[in-house]
Amino acid sequence: KAGVTQTPRYLIKTRGQQVTLSCSPISGHRSVSWYQQTPGQGLQFLFEYFSETQRNKGNFPGRFSGRQFSNSRSEMNVSTLELGDSALYLCASSGPGTNTEAFFGQGTRLTVV
């Protein structure tokens, strides 16, 4: 059974640009969550999508957005990049139900210069 796949693994962008990150969950998983990991703030929840609907949202500015497609694949978009957006972005997928364990991808390392 394939795990959670995130693409790309590494990305370098310039301030002011926008970026789209992709996440393919484990087959059969309909819940996809996104987290930002930085040395200063640790792991912070961005949002969760379930069956193409945003179910939970963290405390991030509107520049951070996401969506989920009918095949459960998810994308995360960050517009008007700032230096502080440099981070490891992790995607996690979960099976049926709530409070179930999350399976994480290897992450996308975003560097904003």
Add this chain to the structure above:
Amino acid sequence: AQSVTQLGSHVSVSEGALVLLRCNYSSSVPPYLFWYVQYPNQGLQLLLKYTTGATLVKGINGFEAEFKKSETSFHLTKPSAHMSDAAEYFCAVSAPTGNQFYFGTGTSLTVIP
């Protein structure tokens, strides 16, 4: 509201010694608790989880954790440390609905040969 506090951002143990990583939680509802491990430039891997039932939970790689409601704790232990255990460890609690996790700030474990 849910949150976890990990005591000690860095822990060093000798190879073969006991590993004890501390986690205290705060939850307005019966918590679901998790321990994850992260190796450099990798995603998070689930070590173990507590949902309901037996308070002593056994996980992978010889780790176990005990849920103590009276102490609001969920400490992670391993009787004998191995060099391969060197990594970052995260305690997490999940929200009552959805699959949103609240992570601690992490504990970096160093194993000294």
